[in-house]
Amino acid sequence: MTNHFKNRLTNVNQKSHTQVELKPYPLKRVKELLKSGHYKINGSALDSAENDFNWGSAEIKKCLLKLNSRHYVADKRKNHYYKTECHTQFPNTKMGYYKAEKIMEGFDIYTHFYIHPSNDILVISSFKEL
């Protein structure tokens, strides 16, 4: 096992050989980046937000600022944090997955995002109906 994986596994709770649960996503940092405008939206995420909710980037931002880091499975109506996974392309980068029911205007959303390692910009990869 390489040092890279050894270091990573010190911070994780290994559930099985294939499924690894990381610590909850740093949502506070995500919200800071959103508020300061240091974020980018994937073109397909923007399309699906428009298609599913008729929302633009302003509504996406407003919705993401409402997310909480409590585990979704514990209370699906109030909690939003779903899981964290390692990014497939960027080592040491985590992707945060969230599911939020009736979070804004009565819509249920599913989103995932990550903080880009090279320039500290939040990238919203997906934003669609749950």
Add this chain to the structure above:
Amino acid sequence: MKCAECNENLETITGDFKSRNKSLGNITVPEISYTKCNNCGVILLDPEMAQKITTFKKQKEFELIKRLPVGDFLTVTEAKEILEITKQAFSKNNKIKRNFIYNVTIGKKKLYHKKSIELFKSQGDGRFLLSKQQSQSNKGEFKTQYNLKGFPSLLRGNNTADLYITDKSYEEAAYA
């Protein structure tokens, strides 16, 4: 900056941005800066640019809704009867509030498009293609269904025919 999908370099582009939505079909938004991966095609947009695209699309959509015949619009009372819901349920519906049914405001009255209401009832989304464009077959040509009642030589049976013609040739046909 590297692409999240394929780890290739992202390129910053400024110019026309091609997009697509239910109401407008394929649409080109001018003067947009975005980053694109030339390897996998992933596009990343700044919030300002994303908002510019959204505003442009909404404006175009609004212009096209305004062009729909006034006679095709119904009052809230008529709309709720088609949807078989109460006025309260109609006014509280999230999707209706978010303009999933095309509407216009005339004076203080909000009117809803009949076809859009019917689509909303059957599919949960009343948005349909507002422009003539349906599916782009190749550059400069669109597959469009026209009423060809006045052109018997082109008819296929029910006064309509699927034709691959440019707008110019349609105009020429209309005045021939």
